[in-house]
Amino acid sequence: GDLLAEEGGDALYRLEVEVRPKALVVDHSFRFFHGQNDFLKKRILVDAAASEPGGGWRTPPGGAPAGRQPRHAWCSDSSVIAQGSGHGQSDPGVEEVALKCRVGAAGTDRTFLVVVYEDKACARVFEVWRVSVHAVHRMDIQGLVGQTEREGCSLTLRSAEGPKRVTAASSHPLELSVDREGAIEVGPSLTEVPIRYTPMQPGRRDILVHFVEEGAPPGAAPVSAWLLVCRAKAPVVSKRYDIRIRAGRPASKKVLYTNPYSINRIFRLRTDKPSLLSFRDASQQLEVAPRATQSISLKFAPHPKGGVTEDIRVFVNDEEDKNEECLLITVEYV
Structure with a gap:
């Protein structure tokens, strides 16, 4: 930048500033799986009494000022709403950061950063979060605790990249699994895969099922992913x-x-x-x-x-x- 004289506009001297951006230090990573073409709404709890975590580079000289203000949030993606919502409803010692974003078609994902600040002026960083949102197929299932549900429980798979052999992996295999032994052949046409659901506790549980190609390396993207929103009722005690x-x-x-x-x-x-x-x-x-x-x-x-x-x-x-x-x-x- 140039410093100019008031009269004549001549340059008195020039200051060149070289900026070397550094990658943010991420404190927490969050990964969410949500139904396609829907809105993801999440509230992430933050300890209201916590001081700056670990990184001394975030602590200003002389320490943090007394009388801390409610925390504020900023998101790197302008289409995502991230805001501090004050104290939680159940615990005054816990604050909440609310996230809201639009989820795309199944198979797509988006990743963004959320920076939580200590003050309204966004001058002091408290934590940095990396948030990943994966869009998956969704299906709702209802059942009775203690019994196996098979009727109406099936998923449809399709591989646009040609025939593949896939295996299923469930986040809760004791409650929900594929009702078929061995690998499953999928191709460009729809393939119906039966599942069985055996809930052991009443209430709602979100179960994620991935269908991964046989022989794929660890961390490979699944051929198809499903979010099963399961609700179970307790049977009548006899x-x-x-x-x-x-x-x-x-x-x-x-x-x-x-x-x-x-x-x-x-x-x-x-x-x-x-x-x-x-x-x-x-x-x-x-x-x-x-x-x-x-x-x-x-x-x-x-x-x-x-x-x-x-x-x-x-x-x-x-x-x-x-x-x-x-x-x-x-x-x-x-």
Whole structure:
């Protein structure tokens, strides 16, 4: 820049400034998977009492001033809304940064930076975040806790790059998995892939399923990605049992079950807390003659603490893994 004289406009001297931008130090990386052609709305919590993290280069000489103001956010992508929303609703010691952005078509993604400042003037940096948003296909599934849902549960795949063999990977494989063994052949035409959903807890859970080409290197983009928004309801409890067990020791108990049918039946057994309860029969099956009563042998794992009560559900399902009865066992550890 030039410094000019007031009269005549002659240059008194010239100052040349060489600027060498440096990459920002990223404190946290966030990765979100969201349904295509929708709006992503997220609130990220920030500890309101925290001081500047790690990087001494962010601390001004003499330390941070007292009486800190609410934090403010800036985003490198002008089409993304990023703003500090003050204190959280549940905890006054926690602040929130709200993000809102438009998600594109499935298979696309966008990455941007969010800088959180200590003051309204955006003079002191608190943290820098890298946010990645991946657009995926979305499907809603409803089910009953303890039973397997197959009807209406299928995904459609297509490979625009020619025939491929893909394998599925689920973020929650114990609850949702592909109902087919081995690799799946996909091509330019639509391929329907059946899935099975077996929720173990009531409520909502977002499950991500990736279909990756066989032999692809680690980190390769999936051929197709699905976000399954799953909602599960608890079944009606048909029988209740109260049991007292000494803490720190394993225990075995039996409960009786009567076959209400006039034919021989084989029932499948499940529990919503396998870490606390298992079945003596490794096959987790119960064969009962017509109108007969059979005992279900239960094995309780040792619980480290006494004075604790746990509610454990036992699901008695039919051959298709549909729920017949739900037994609620209340265990008191003494």
